[in-house]
Amino acid sequence: MRYPITQAYRLLSPRLLTLITTVNLKNGINAAPADFVSPASFNPPIVIVSLTPGIRTYKNIKETNEFVINILPRQYLDQILRCAARYPEGINKLEIVGLKWYSSSIVKPPRIKEANIWLECRALEEKRVGDHFAIFGEVLAAEVRDEIIKEGEVDLAKVSPVLHLIKDNFAVDYKIIKHKRYDYK
């Protein structure tokens, strides 16, 4: 079946659901779910986050150039999604939805306490891509919650993120399998 091309993004799924924290010039905290997020470079470590320009997260990154990508476990799905709602400027959404935060190691935007993984990023530049802006963010610090480390590596079974599928469908509780990889092309 031909699928409408302006909805083709739905077919590139599931996508990791992240919660992005930013601050404005007055250090007012904002948080917003984002799933147009992808790594782009190993070294220097750069990620691409595509955002619509109307949202506060985008404006905050324009103002202060920093953001944190937080990956929360699945029990916080409702809180993550509630951060999508629009509140008046000056309202800290994290307080409203009931998530806690603490200071990042390098950047001003805070880390979400309930997350398992945090990537502190500095926006290097942006590029208009259709109706979104792609933000190129250098990863300045990456941290994994100690409780989900096993023998020096991430215990993948414990990260338990939510993945976004189509519309109100989300994927959780995947099975992890191992498979040999081959030399890269």
Next chain:
Amino acid sequence: MRYPITQAYRLLSPRLLTLITTVNLKNGINAAPADFVSPASFNPPIVIVSLTPGIRTYKNIKETNEFVINILPRQYLDQILRCAARYPEGINKLEIVGLKWYSSSIVKPPRIKEANIWLECRALEEKRVGDHFAIFGEVLAAEVRDEIIKEGEVDLAKVSPVLHLIKDNFAVDYKIIKHKRYDYK
């Protein structure tokens, strides 16, 4: 635990594992797995695929400006990964790994027959991002295998893609849940 920042890309996972088909100027077919793939714009529909410049897929896109993103179900994981191996120019990897292909509707690179989802793309431009190049591809056609359509929409339980986690770990067989979404920020 602090995580090495040049390996931070591993933490943005799981990532959808796709198989990208391209052709060179002589219509020689290439295929390569890619998981640095993300939607970026709804309208026009644009996706971003980040590739290392040394691989044939990147060279083919530079030459012919087109590619197809194929999403195969999990039973083809080994074939997808075997497409990562380097073969001499002129070898069609799809023949070697045992995947079939057929003509796309608009672009020259073929579709993989075993896939459930195909996005035919034209590269609009590229941008150097650290040690990779981000390719901005406009989706010209999107198609979903008829057998996985139910009541006019994708039957998500039947897409069954593979997701890449860390190193040789992959995620499959996730559980699909529904959750109300909120007005966007």
